[in-house]
Amino acid sequence: MRIAIAGLLHETNTFADGLTDYAAFEHKGAFPGLLKDQEILQTLRGVAMCTGGYIAVAEKSGMELAPLIWTFAQPSGTVRHAAYTRLSTELLDKLRRALPVDGVLLDLHGAMVTDQCEDVEGDLLQQVRSLVGPRVPVIANLDLHANITARMAHAATTLIGYDTYPHVDYTERGAEAANLMAAILKGAVNPVVAYRQVDLLIGPPRQCTLQGPMADAFRLVHELERQAGIISITLAGGFPFADIRDAGVAVVVTAHADAALAQRTADKLADYLWSRRHDFRVPLTPVREAIDYALRTKRGPVVLADGSDNPGGGAPCDGTVMLAELVQANVPSAVVAIIVDPEAVAQAHRAGAGHQATLVIGGKTDTRHGSPLTLTGDVRWVGEKDFVNKGPMMTGMRVRMGRAAVFVVNHVEIILTENSFQPFDCEALRCLGIEPRERLLIGLKSAVHFRADYQPIAAKIFDLDTPGIHFPNLFKCPYRRLRRPIYPLDEIPANHGPIRS
Template identity: 40%
Template sequence: MRIAVGGFQHETNTFAPVKADFAAFERADAWPRLVVGEELWDEIDGVHIPIAGAACVFRCAGAEMVPLSWASATPSAHVTEDAYERITGLLLDELRAALPVDAVYLDLHGAMVCEHFQDGEGELLRRVREVVGPDMPIAISLDLHANVTPEMVEHSDLIDIYRNYPHTDMAETGARAARHLLTMLGTGKKPAKAFRQADFLIPLQWGCTFHDPAKTLYGKNLLQVLETGITSISFACGFPLADIHHCGPSVVAYAEDQGTADEAADAMIASVQAAEADFAGKIYQPDEAVRLGHNADDDRPLVVADSQDNPGGGGPGDTTGMLRALLAAGRQDSLIGVFTDPATADKAHEVGVGGIFDARIGGKLFPGDEPVEVEAKVISLGDGVFKGTGPMWGGANFQMGKMALLDCNGVHVAVMSNSMQAGDQSMFRHLGAEPSDYDLVIVKSSVHFRADFQPIARDVWVAAAPGPVYADPGALSFFNLRNGVATRPRA
């Protein structure tokens, strides 16, 4: 068996301020840089991503894997036309050169929006299908936040989607997709498929599978449908910050016959619709989170999500609302980060450990924001090169550029040069800051941080300082969303 293997990942927040150009995909962060051909295997080795899980399954099955290309960039606004066409062109060129192959596996996200296409993955799959023809099996893995489209379903033969948020099952999902592809090759048969869409958007924070309703939907409802003997079923919560026609939750089901696939998809989407009103929770204002966060009886930290500046959802990573609240309250037992601020990181390295300088932290990228001007003492410095240690990013090769930990009137502020959400404690430990030593830890993340931080926390709160990763998509103006879709869950 010769199986072509590749991927192209981007989660697009169309309300964010910064687009993803070609250089954004050339940079490594926690995930590998843009790679083409045989270099792919070294780059994904030991990294917890779907393509690594798929490769393990193919290797164990004795398949010959033909590497195409793989690329990802930190979530942001639209992928530029130049970046999309160049990266898609690389993948398709490698695919043409690889022919003949028996099947194709692609590691995609499912929420890529380009300057010239609303559905980046659907267009990519259409072009792949054009190259390989109608009969070749194509399997793909997608993120739980995929905005699955009819075109993605049409041009692939099987879609498998993460079941955990935080995404601690990325490699596992790639492995499932790979096993399904091998089954198609072994039997010579493709499954029937069914696709359904919900009629409301799920806010990012409340799709977390640590609590209901998502916990039950993925842990009980989905498994009950799987037990009926179908080939596969997946539920995507969707990415609600994309103003596109097919934004929103969806279900894809596969079975030996169309009737069984339709029944499975109908049953799962009914469970999703029935849970609509439960996708809600408490959102704190910055001053609330800081003021109410004390607890003298428990020495574990309160962990607060600076959810609207999550670089994992398209935030710039430099908004200042939560830092201003900390400084105003004089919280000298707090840690906040990680700010994407290469200028401040450079200045900290210039003055060195123990040095003091007039810092201008953050506030440079989000419209209406301004830097926080504060005297900063450099506590520690780092080169930004370290290994991830938590459940989601364990084994990841972080390359965050110059980093620094600053003391700003008693508030400890972590800054870095390359953008990445604060989802792994190693990002702070690289600078000598142990999160469990603080009373209050504020992380620029929405949900993924929970995998590594919730076990050490006395409680986890969600706060909403100004930023583009909007906690309430109902507050946004959508122009492309299909008719009848509610932009927030209805009671």
């Protein structure tokens, strides 16, 4: 059994400034850059990503893998179409050379957009399908934030989405796809797929599967998955910061040789999500209120989630609104992770560790995340740093901060970095000698992923009401291409069902 594997992952925030180039896919930062051939197996073996799951299943079961390319660019603005076509050409050329293969496993995100194509994964799946023909199974893993289209669902044999946010099931979902591939090739299952879209947008904090309506929805998913004849159910919360027709919630049900069962099950789940739509509204807390809570209770760590500036959703990660409030509040102990600002890092390096300096920090990418702050404080540390994730998410993945600095102003430790990454793993602090359990306040540029590692140690978590292009209430997003009406942006007629085919 010979299976081609490839990965092409990007979550495109179409509201971000600038275009994402090919170089972003080659860049070694939070992710390992553009991997080719055996490099994929060497780098991702044992790493908590879907491809790590493919490798684990293959090595256990004797499945032969033909690795093509794998790349995961840090989420950012619209991808330049030429960058996508260069990557897809490399992938398809390698696939052509690898033929004949018995199946194809694709590690995709599902929310990639170029300046010429709203549905990149649909396009890629169709090209892979036309190359291998109608009989070869093609299974794609998708992020929980995929904006799944009918084209994607129809081009693939099936789609397997993550069941968790924070995404702590990459390896499991990859293994599920690889095991399903083996079952199909042995003739044990005959998958048929039903796809349903729901006219619902959900801000990231309410897509968290640890609590609230999304936890309830996944309980239903797992209950429905236990029905005889159901192979797998994908519920995608969608990525609302992509101004495309098909952004939002979608459901894919895979059943064994029973299209009617797949359809009924997809309808049931779509109806449920629609019935809970009011519960998906996102409650946010003003920064000052969250700081006052920490000062009053004196019990830490109180985590401030600055999700509006989450680099894991394409935001610049140099927003200053939360930082300004922390510096002004004269708190006894706080850390802010991270501010991506190569200029400020260079200033800190010039000043040197142990020296006082005045730095101009953040607010440099655009005008939507606060103004640059001129702050005088102490440079505690400068250097270049890598760390390996030790928490439950993307465990084992090496993250390169690049050049970095710890700058301390009024008891606020500011972690300044050259590279952009979402600081969801406690190692981002610990590798710099900062123990998160010992801080009263921790300001994180993360919407939800941080909860995997921080929720067990946090005294309290607040989703902040800060400005930015990842602002979870969605009413401020200047949508032009999104299908309408859609909840919660529009008044929805009472007779409007959940389903759009």
